[in-house]
Amino acid sequence: THFGFETVAEAIKEQKVRGVFSSVASSYDTMNDLMSVGIHRLWKDYFVRNLNPGQNPLKSSSSSEQGWNILDIAGGTGDIAFRMLDHASTINNDPYTKVTVADINPDMLAEGKRRSLVTPYARSPRLNFVEANAEKLDMIPDSSIDLYTVAFGIRNFTHKDVALREAYRVLKPGGVFACLEFSKVNNTLFNEVYKRWSFGAIPLIGQLVAGDRDSYQYLVESIERFPSQTEFRDMIQDAGFLVPGQGWEDLTGGIAAIHKGVKP
Numbered sequence: 462t463h464f465g466f467e468t469v470a471e472a473i474k475e476q477k478v479r480g481v482f483s484s485v486a487s488s489y490d491t492m493n494d495l496m497s498v499g500i501h502r503l504w505k506d507y508f509v510r511n512l513n514p515g516q517n518p519l520k521s522s523s524s525s526e527q528g529w530n531i532l533d534i535a536g537g538t539g540d541i542a543f544r545m546l547d548h549a550s551t552i553n554n555d556p557y558t559k560v561t562v563a564d565i566n567p568d569m570l571a572e573g574k575r576r577s578l579v580t581p582y583a584r585s586p587r588l589n590f591v592e593a594n595a596e597k598l599d600m601i602p603d604s605s606i607d608l609y610t611v612a613f614g615i616r617n618f619t620h621k622d623v624a625l626r627e628a629y630r631v632l633k634p635g636g637v638f639a640c641l642e643f644s645k646v647n648n649t650l651f652n653e654v655y656k657r658w659s660f661g662a663i664p665l666i667g668q669l670v671a672g673d674r675d676s677y678q679y680l681v682e683s684i685e686r687f688p689s690q691t692e693f694r695d696m697i698q699d700a701g702f703l704v705p706g707q708g709w710e711d712l713t714g715g716i717a718a719i720h721k722g723v724k725p
């Protein structure tokens with residue numbers, strides 16, 4: 462607005478998201494396990510297996526390049542990145558694929574770096590961490606990325622459309638955008654149970670286990686506000702991507718979904 466209220470509101474939102482993730486960085490696994498009853502680990506395994514990092518040939522790669530150049534946005538504690546590198550190395554025998562983990566929150570990145578020390582990728586050129594806002598990836602050149610992943614991150618972004626356009630910019634032609642995110646449950650009865658669980662139990666568990674009701678309340682509300690599968694698919698198309706098939710795959714009845722787009 463004329464008085465800049467929107468900018469103030471957005472700054473407050475960004476600050477709030479920062480605060481939420483700073484306060485949950487160390488209890489992050491507990492949080493995810495509680496919120497998803499442990500299922501987030503299976504979703505992440507499936508997400509990575511399905512993308513099959515390191516598989517050759519990749520359409521977007523030129524023949525001189527070896528391995529995939531992956532950008533994991535909102536990569537936080539490295540959950541997706543470590544899985545990608547493990548998959549490339551052990552399943553595809555590919556020692557070249559590399560992952561850049563980008564996150565807006567230095568506490569989450571610090572936790573990711575700490576965790577990387579017990580992986581084979583500690584201090585390896587295959588893994589690096591950058592502090593960055595998904596809406597402004599100035600340090601990543603145009604058309605340089607084979608695979609852009611974002612898991613449980615995009616619903617926190619202030620301008621999702623801007624982030625999607627940045628994803629489009631940094632991907633090579635033929636490169637893939639892949640998003641794993643909470644979504645809309647597609648069965649009415651199951652939805653009733655799910656809503657009771659998320660609005661009733663999760664903030665309470667947050668309070669009891671992490672002593673932090675507000676952060677968990679925020680997380681539940683951010684899931685509720687996130688667009689439906691079709692709306693989000695349309696946003697991906699609006700950013701210029703081609704979507705394969707219907708554009709998404711539901712996981713566990715739509716509690717989560719994987720959306721994909723290909724840069725033409």
Ligand code: SAM
Pocket residue numbers: 478482534535536537538539540541563564565566569593594595596611612613614617618619
């Ligand atoms: N991808 C990890 C996973 O699946 O476990 C972390 C997900 S965590 C729920 C969400 C992450 O998004 C946090 O680490 C937060 O700092 C990050 N984030 C929020 N807004 C962001 C933005 N605008 N740009 C980059 N990262 C952001």
